[in-house]
């Protein structure tokens with residue numbers, strides 16, 4: 001359990017900057033998720049904390065100790081690899097004990113820790129098997145067990161669930177959350193799956209193009225995305241983006257959409273052209289005439305909710321969310337109502353401004 | 357598929373089987389002939405026509421080889437030098453292959469090119485240098501003298517490097533997280549993960565060393581220091597060469613290799629494919 005802090009760390013591969021002056025504080029016991037698209041530098045950042053990549057500039061402090069020059073094994077962090085990297089010639093017990101033997105720990109202490117970890121992960125029966133004799137989910141557990149026995153200051157996970165099938169992924173996700181609650185240790189978790197990020201994280205760090213876009217709790221990131229990138233990346237189905245013109249000031253503000261309809265809102269930015277962002281759940285189908293109307297092009301019924309893909313009169317595309325028992329069918333003209341407290345305006349730099 | 361095409365395929369398969377069997381027989385015949393001849397009395401051996409089975413079976417030549425020659429000592433010399441060559445070649449090549457594949461040090465690339473280049477030089481070209489060198493070091497007629505020049509097998513370094521290259525780098529990283537020293541990475545991870553290729557290469561090296569003739573023949577002049585391959589050329593007496601006696605000694609010389617082949621059949625095939633893939 002430890003605080004981890006990164007102070008303007010950077011990293012280049014052969015002249016190409018992959019991490020560009022990132023600073024980040026992670027508190028002891030926190031579950032931090034690095035979220036970002038492929039190639040955004042999540043793994044690189046994690047591996048820099050682990051010591052598997054050198055840090056070109058900046059400082060890494062783990063538990064109050066400057067660590068950027070320490071060998072990976074001496075940073076008191078444990079890593080769970082994406083494809084587990086279990087030693088194929090060792091039994092499950094051997095895999096878990098290997099790191100402890102290397103630091104010359106007593107055999108009795110090793111045995112105790114291995115048995116404890118096996119109990120926590122419910123794999124006592126598997127201890128004498130080899131990785132080849134385990135299912136994917138069981139290998140995953142062993143990989144986590146190998147980290148647990150070290151009682152590390154922090155756990156590092158690099159997309160640990162990506163090799164599991166959908167059902168197992170959901171189950172393991174819940175188990176990881178339970179594990180974190182039980183162990184109360186610092187965990188840093190890399191994923192490009194926003195559901196994993198939303199469900200597991202205390203705080204999400206959204207990365208894009210070698211930089212941090214936003215750091216915040218899952219709901220912060222979801223409700224108040226800092227940039228257009230974050231707004232589009234987090235949330236499924238994705239946020240709607242519409243061209244809009246902000247007019248007026250003070251209590252008399254409104255945005256005009258491409259189809260000429262006007263939405264009143266309250267926001268602290270000067271008038272001008274913006275991208276209007278609105279999540280599908282803030283676009284409601286209304287029985288009576290409302291802000292505007294659209295024509296349903298495709299209706300997707302997901303059981304608990306219905307996604308309606310619409311075209312406004314000027315052809316602008318928009319997705320609305322309706323209840324599971326929605327009776328809209330494709331081709332219908334529907335009245336649309338906007339939740340004006342959930343509107344976001346993005347300026348030319350992509351910076352978000354949120355409606356009050 | 358119509359019945360006629362099936363019949364045609366069967367017919368071709370049959371023809372192919374017969375052809376391969378014929379070729380196999382052709383290959384095996386000299387061995388059969390050697391063994392059979394060593395069991396015939398000398399006068400039967402020199403008969404000018406082919407007899408597939410001896411009129412009289414005799415073990416007298418084996419008896420001669422085992423009692424009247426120094427074959428026991430030759431066996432010991434062969435075993436000692438072949439085991440020595442195998443252990444030294446495989447262990448040094450393993451270290452070299454590992455270093456070139458996994459460690460980053462100045463001169464690594466140059467070293468690799470040197471090894472690749474030395475692989476282009478046939479050992480026979482160096483044999484005079486070896487001889488002079490061993491003579492200067494007074495190592496002729498000794499096990500060390502037989503062993504040392506036979507330790508040069510760049511192909512084994514190359515095969516080891518390739519196998520170590522193929523170990524995913526995740527294992528090395530996992531080991532780094534596990535506080536493993538470089539020795540632990542080599543001995544606890546890379547070697548155990550590559551046991552198959554290590555045993556295979558040990559077996560081929562042993563067979564090469566056992567069958568080596570040219571160098572041991574030059575390096576040794578004393579009968580009691582000869583390896584068995586050299587020794588069998590000495591099975592004659594004042595009355596000249598006896599074919600059956602020589603053949604019986606040759607059969608005895610080949611026996612251990614045949615045994616290795618039989619016991620480790622699959623590994624031997626694998627090893628030969630491995631080194632042949634590079635030897636081309």
Ligand SMILES: Nc1ncnc2c1ncn2[C@@H]1O[C@H](COP(=O)(O)OP(=O)(O)OP(=O)(O)O)[C@@H](O)[C@H]1O
Nearest residue numbers: 013014018036037038039040041042043044045192
């Ligand atoms: N060893 C390396 N040499 C050169 N470039 C690298 C190396 N490792 C990563 N990169 C580059 O650094 C960038 C970030 O890579 P990284 O693996 O951190 O991305 P990621 O966010 O983990 O992506 P993914 O979700 O696909 O795993 C990429 O553009 C990648 O090409």
Ligand SMILES: [Mg+2]
Nearest residue numbers: 042043044158
């Ligand atoms: Mg990655």
